[in-house]
Amino acid sequence: MRRITAVEAASGTVLLALAVAALAPNLIAPGDPLAINPLASFQPPSFAHLLGTDESGRDLLTRIVHGTAPSLLIGVAATVIGIGLGALLGVAGGLGPRWVDSGTTRLVEVLFAFPGLLLALLFIAVAGPGPLTSTVAVGLATAPGYARLIRSQVLSVRRSGYVESAVVLGRGWWRRLTRHIAPNVTSTLFVLVTLGVGQSIVWASSLSYLGLGVSPPAAEWGAMLNSGRTYIGSFWWMTFFPGLAIVLSAASTTLLGRSIQNRVRT
Amino acid sequence: MTLVAVQRSPARRGGSAARWLLARLAGLVGVLWAAATVTFIAVRLIPGDPAEAILGGPGSQASDEALAAAREQYGLDQPIVVQYFAQLARYAMLDFGQSYSLKDSVAAVIGEQLGGTLLLAVLSLALAGLLALGVAVFSTRSGRVAAAVGSGLEVVAVALPHFWLATSLVLLFSTTLGWFPPISTRGPEGLVLPVLTLAIPLAGFLGQVMRESLLDALSSPFVLSARLRGETASGVIWRHALRHAALPAIGLSGWAFGTLVSGAVVVETVFARPGLGRTLLSAVQLRDVPLVTGIVLVVALAYSVLTTATDVFDRIADPRLRQAAIA
Numbered sequence: 289m290r291r292i293t294a295v296e297a298a299s300g301t302v303l304l305a306l307a308v309a310a311l312a313p314n315l316i317a318p319g320d321p322l323a324i325n326p327l328a329s330f331q332p333p334s335f336a337h338l339l340g341t342d343e344s345g346r347d348l349l350t351r352i353v354h355g356t357a358p359s360l361l362i363g364v365a366a367t368v369i370g371i372g373l374g375a376l377l378g379v380a381g382g383l384g385p386r387w388v389d390s391g392t393t394r395l396v397e398v399l400f401a402f403p404g405l406l407l408a409l410l411f412i413a414v415a416g417p418g419p420l421t422s423t424v425a426v427g428l429a430t431a432p433g434y435a436r437l438i439r440s441q442v443l444s445v446r447r448s449g450y451v452e453s454a455v456v457l458g459r460g461w462w463r464r465l466t467r468h469i470a471p472n473v474t475s476t477l478f479v480l481v482t483l484g485v486g487q488s489i490v491w492a493s494s495l496s497y498l499g500l501g502v503s504p505p506a507a508e509w510g511a512m513l514n515s516g517r518t519y520i521g522s523f524w525w526m527t528f529f530p531g532l533a534i535v536l537s538a539a540s541t542t543l544l545g546r547s548i549q550n551r552v553r554t
Numbered sequence: 555m556t557l558v559a560v561q562r563s564p565a566r567r568g569g570s571a572a573r574w575l576l577a578r579l580a581g582l583v584g585v586l587w588a589a590a591t592v593t594f595i596a597v598r599l600i601p602g603d604p605a606e607a608i609l610g611g612p613g614s615q616a617s618d619e620a621l622a623a624a625r626e627q628y629g630l631d632q633p634i635v636v637q638y639f640a641q642l643a644r645y646a647m648l649d650f651g652q653s654y655s656l657k658d659s660v661a662a663v664i665g666e667q668l669g670g671t672l673l674l675a676v677l678s679l680a681l682a683g684l685l686a687l688g689v690a691v692f693s694t695r696s697g698r699v700a701a702a703v704g705s706g707l708e709v710v711a712v713a714l715p716h717f718w719l720a721t722s723l724v725l726l727f728s729t730t731l732g733w734f735p736p737i738s739t740r741g742p743e744g745l746v747l748p749v750l751t752l753a754i755p756l757a758g759f760l761g762q763v764m765r766e767s768l769l770d771a772l773s774s775p776f777v778l779s780a781r782l783r784g785e786t787a788s789g790v791i792w793r794h795a796l797r798h799a800a801l802p803a804i805g806l807s808g809w810a811f812g813t814l815v816s817g818a819v820v821v822e823t824v825f826a827r828p829g830l831g832r833t834l835l836s837a838v839q840l841r842d843v844p845l846v847t848g849i850v851l852v853v854a855l856a857y858s859v860l861t862t863a864t865d866v867f868d869r870i871a872d873p874r875l876r877q878a879a880i881a
Contacts, residue, residue: 295705397581398588401854403812405819413838413846414596483712490715494820497717498835513717517824521736524725531718538713546708 296547299540306537309356319347321354321507330523340525342515344505348525352533355507360537362423362501362508363489367481369427370488374434375477381435382442383465392435399432405491412500419508422501426491434480438473445472475552482545486538493534509534575866582862589854590645593847594638600843604630608843609654620654627651650848655840660848663833668852671822671829675814677745678752679807685753686760690799691791693765694772704765710758716817720751720824737826748821752814760803760810768799805868808861815853 408425496510516526600607650660693704818831
């Protein structure tokens with residue numbers, strides 16, 4: 289085992305703090321994230337309100353802490369949907385007969401023609417905005433990338449020496465899949481999840497920011513940014529801090545995912 | 555490698571290149587056809603009256619005349635197969651129907667908004683390329699700062715959402731320093747912040763790719779032989795290794811264009827800048843289905859054409875790819 293680097297320690301600490309905020313928000317910020325106080329609206333950061341207040345006098349720190357669970361949940365759920373769909377396509381392509389492989393490869397290619405958020409936006413235009421559809425939309429938009437990665441991983445494992453020996457030894461396909469292929473794809477999948485969560489959080493919060501996901505006054509980071517948008521010139525803390533929460537969580541999951549990947553490889 | 559190329563007759567080489575190009579173009583048409591089919595199916599999957607769905611969903615309270623007009627225009631009383639082929643034929647002529655929210659043909663709206671977004675995307679792509687190049691060259695130096703820059707690239711690429719970067723740039727350059735307007739004006743000074751917002755995350759991504767291929771190139775035999783002939787360290791980078799490092803980045807520029815258009819949705823909204831992205835967002839919000847499908851398909855078209863073009867360019871620029879395709 290190598291020594292833990294400073295980057296790993298820092299991103300681990302951030303993730304730990306996020307986990308506490310998500311599971312027990314009252315431990316850090318005991319207030320009510322929706323409690324309004326018109327007399328204290330648009331307060332800049334101070335000792336009473338460490339990160340300031342919004343247009344209805346709600347405490348931003350409380351809202352950001354309480355917004356951790358929904359924001360992360362959406363990011364994780366979207367990643368799970370994306371990787372689930374991607375794994376379905378990728379495994380079918382990597383293990384199935386040739387026509388399945390060329391069919392799924394074509395499908396992935398077509399989905400790639402809708403770059404970035406466009407597939408998500410198309411889905412929302414059809415299904416209507418909202419937290420559930422925006423989560424599915426992000427999952428759908430990230431699925432083609434996962435499908436491609438998983439397919440190539442499955443293919444390389446399938447053609448590896450140990451799987452070929454298993455074939456020679458007369459193991460059935462189910463046993464090959466569960467005993468030989470799955471364990472060797474799992475570590476890649478785990479790295480993909482940690483790397484993907486960061487991107488999903490960013491995309492899902494982008495959709496909320498655009499008013500297509502979770503809507504205000506719910507305490508969710510993207511939605512908070514959306515309501516702060518109007519006051520960007522005068523009350524900067526309303527957009528800056530929720531955005532910082534998104535950046536920190538996305539950066540720490542990405543960095544941790546990369547270092548896990550490096551450790552798995554070496 | 556060169557030996558093999560010399561041995562093969564020029565005629566045969568031309569033939570295989572033409573066949574490769576034809577296959578690539580056929581693939582392009584196939585992808586576009588499938589993309590059009592995906593949007594056709596998606597729109598028909600909207601529950602309820604398709605005419606109502608086209609005009610903004612059940613909540614939009616479209617007038618009876620508008621509904622009747624949509625039914626007639628889309629041939630909704632005809633069998634679904636007829637509708638499908640009629641729609642494909644219209645798409646082939648770039649006819650995407652009428653936008654009910656803007657009361658204009660979708661093609662006209664796209665034509666009007668395309669220029670602004672294209673300018674934004676091209677400038678951002680150029681700036682991102684330059685930034686990425688500088689960072690990649692810097693990060694291949696030895697030393698802790700260079701290594702930190704190298705590993706920081708990915709974080710910049712993945713974890714910096716456009717909306718937050720835009721907000722931070724506005725805070726720094728508009729609110730605090732007062733150098734650039736917070737809202738995109740007609741003049742060139744209004745372009746600075748939107749272009750920076752789009753270029754920085756992309757530069758992080760491209761820089762990562764360039765850095766890796768630059769490191770690859772720097773450890774290859776031709777660099778060693780250049781060094782042995784007395785080339786300086788920086789001469790090796792600028793005159794020998796950089797060409798190899800630029801190739802994958804150029805190959806990615808089609809993809810990069812796609813992310814820029816997707817980013818333009820956010821950036822044009824933040825900076826209140828007219829363009830395709832902002833039009834797309836308002837179309838999605840109003841569920842103006844003809845406008846959404848029109849914009850999405852035009853972007854998919856541009857994106858697919860660009861990725862095909864970069865593939866062709868890659869093949870011309872990199873002889874190794876031609877060999878790989880034959881082997």
